[in-house]
Amino acid sequence: MMSIQHLVRNNIRSLVPYSSARSEFKGQASVFLDANESPYSTGYNRYPDPLQWKLKDKIAKREGVRTDQIFLGNGSDEAIDLLIRIFCEPGYDHIITLPPTYGMYQVSAAISAITIQEVLLDQAYEPRVKAILEIANANSKLLFLCSPNNPTGNSFSLDKIKKLAASFPGITVVDEAYIDFAAQESTISLLRSCPRLVVMKTFSKAWGLAGIRLGMAFASSEIIELFNKVKPPYNINQLTQDAALAAMQNEAKVKEQVGKILEERLLMRENLKSLDYIEQVYPSDANFILVKMKNPRGVYRYLVEQGIIVRDRSKVALCDACLRITIGTSEENEQLYKTLLTYQD
Numbered sequence: 001m002m003s004i005q006h007l008v009r010n011n012i013r014s015l016v017p018y019s020s021a022r023s024e025f026k027g028q029a030s031v032f033l034d035a036n037e038s039p040y041s042t043g044y045n046r047y048p049d050p051l052q053w054k055l056k057d058k059i060a061k062r063e064g065v066r067t068d069q070i071f072l073g074n075g076s077d078e079a080i081d082l083l084i085r086i087f088c089e090p091g092y093d094h095i096i097t098l099p100p101t102y103g104m105y106q107v108s109a110a111i112s113a114i115t116i117q118e119v120l121l122d123q124a125y126e127p128r129v130k131a132i133l134e135i136a137n138a139n140s141k142l143l144f145l146c147s148p149n150n151p152t153g154n155s156f157s158l159d160k161i162k163k164l165a166a167s168f169p170g171i172t173v174v175d176e177a178y179i180d181f182a183a184q185e186s187t188i189s190l191l192r193s194c195p196r197l198v199v200m201k202t203f204s205k206a207w208g209l210a211g212i213r214l215g216m217a218f219a220s221s222e223i224i225e226l227f228n229k230v231k232p233p234y235n236i237n238q239l240t241q242d243a244a245l246a247a248m249q250n251e252a253k254v255k256e257q258v259g260k261i262l263e264e265r266l267l268m269r270e271n272l273k274s275l276d277y278i279e280q281v282y283p284s285d286a287n288f289i290l291v292k293m294k295n296p297r298g299v300y301r302y303l304v305e306q307g308i309i310v311r312d313r314s315k316v317a318l319c320d321a322c323l324r325i326t327i328g329t330s331e332e333n334e335q336l337y338k339t340l341l342t343y344q345d
């Protein structure tokens with residue numbers, strides 16, 4: 001197995017990172033004339049902590065990791081982009097994705113001119129471990145496993161994730177954006193035994209904070225140092241850091257909301273199953289349900305006419321004739337169900 005340093009692009013390995021005023025002087029002082037900030041207080045006239053230690057301290061305690069095992073990004077989307085820029089050399093390296101899955105792995109790779117090898121999930125929407133390991137070579141730098149997977153909603157078998165994390169020659173990334181809605185445990189505990197593993201989570205789903213753009217990546221301190229080397233100096237703004245800290249003071253509220261969404265998911269599942277034009281309601285470990293039906297375009301258009309927007313996934317590989325429906329409030333879900341009851345082919 002190659003060391004992490006061997007997997008890193010040459011230009012990143014030799015990069016001298018930008019040294020910001022806030023990272024150069026870390027002590028206590030009464031007069032700060034080092035960062036060309038305004039001296040007049042607005043509450044936000046100072047640059048934010050570039051490494052967000054206060055927030056990482058809270059997150060570390062919650063997740064059972066050290067603060068130096070955490071990277072915070074402008075959404076998990078920033079972590080995805082930085083991983084590609086740290087490890088993948090255009091013209092040589094590639095990433096492996098398992099469609100149908102979250103679209104940003106592919107788009108981020110394309111922006112960086114990195115090729116993608118796709119290994120379709122199997123019919124049960126599980127990773128084809130043997131096929132993935134067979135195509136993997138020294139240029140396969142990143143393997144993206146999305147579990148629970150978007151748009152299929154299922155968690156991947158833990159045994160399969162473990163096998164891939166142990167045997168894939170590059171970095172295995174497990175995107176756990178929807179883990180708070182899952183019956184399955186997080187793979188964060190695998191970090192101790194898998195030095196080439198990255199686990200991503202986000203404040204955008206269960207925490208109800210998609211608007212503040214805050215994603216987390218957990219990994220070995222060696223990988224986190226690489227993130228810190230390439231990230232923009234002040235990538236997490238002060239408003240976002242404050243909002244996340246405030247939300248973490250009241251996690252009970254988040255747990256209660258997740259509980260409601262799980263109840264609503266069960267009810268939505270039963271309701272959808274009762275409709276005769278619906279062919280399959282896939283099990284979900286996330287805050288959405290994938291549904292197969294006779295006329296997905298017709299149903300989609302009907303819902304739009306009634307002011308209800310769901311996601312049409314019917315053109316996506318292995319999601320033929322499927323719509324993806326997010327779980328809303330009980331009122332919203334009831335409105336959706338009542339509307340679906342009045343749909344006629």
Ligand SMILES: Cc1ncc(COP(=O)(O)O)c(C=O)c1O
Pocket residue numbers: 074075076077078102146149150175177178201202203204210213214215
């Ligand atoms: C699997 C998955 N990962 C990541 C994201 C994006 O997360 P963030 O809002 O933290 O960028 C999404 C958003 O839909 C997602 O479905």
